[in-house]
Amino acid sequence: AQSVTQPDIHITVSEGASLELRCNYSYGATPYLFWYVQSPGQGLQLLLKYFSGDTLVQGIKGFEAEFKRSQSSFNLRKPSVHWSDAAEYFCAVGRNTGFQKLVFGTGTRLLVSP
Amino acid sequence: ETGVTQTPRHLVMGMTNKKSLKCEQHLGHNAMYWYKQSAKKPLELMFVYSLEERVENNSVPSRFSPECPNSSHLFLHLHTLQPEDSALYLCASSQGSSYNSPLHFGNGTRLTVT
Numbered sequence: 644a645q646s647v648t649q650p651d652i653h654i655t656v657s658e659g660a661s662l663e664l665r666c667n668y669s670y671g672a673t674p675y676l677f678w679y680v681q682s683p684g685q686g687l688q689l690l691l692k693y694f695s696g697d698t699l700v701q702g703i704k705g706f707e708a709e710f711k712r713s714q715s716s717f718n719l720r721k722p723s724v725h726w727s728d729a730a731e732y733f734c735a736v737g738r739n740t741g742f743q744k745l746v747f748g749t750g751t752r753l754l755v756s757p
Numbered sequence: 758e759t760g761v762t763q764t765p766r767h768l769v770m771g772m773t774n775k776k777s778l779k780c781e782q783h784l785g786h787n788a789m790y791w792y793k794q795s796a797k798k799p800l801e802l803m804f805v806y807s808l809e810e811r812v813e814n815n816s817v818p819s820r821f822s823p824e825c826p827n828s829s830h831l832f833l834h835l836h837t838l839q840p841e842d843s844a845l846y847l848c849a850s851s852q853g854s855s856y857n858s859p860l861h862f863g864n865g866t867r868l869t870v871t
Contacts, residue, residue: 743790
């Protein structure tokens, strides 16, 4: 069965510092991988996705993620964090079966200190 | 993001009440989803409709009853709920036939069962 692990429940980063959020997945085939962000009181917004090809994918708001098959990881990075990046981040894995069948991680809450 | 609209934003109901959550998508998608988001738990997929047919029902109690009258509208009818059903209910849509179509989420309905 597919699963997603986000080992960090909370992360605090100083504004302007770099960020890396970890995501490990378990999946039997080539996965589709996603990162979503959720601000308070909002739904989830797609940051980026990986289907195939280049293992370093660029997303919105200056985020990027790297797919490493050997480590079953899809970590999210940003070189310089802004206060507005404070939110909850969700990694998801799945496949398109005629609809998107996704399994989500439990999320990592990012706090940004001044 | 106004592509997926959910109403109401907040709902408080007693255990004997009957209420409905509404979702409308303006993206021309053909698949719609209900997810449940509880604190400290991964998003739980409840129901999926693809081309207005229910294609996924993840062991959801019968006190939750979905309805998809057309490809743009999705309802979740609620009756005799339990306090543990209090959660954020998220609606999403995608273009099921396209492998490159991720989920687009609404802002959710915060449900409190008293």
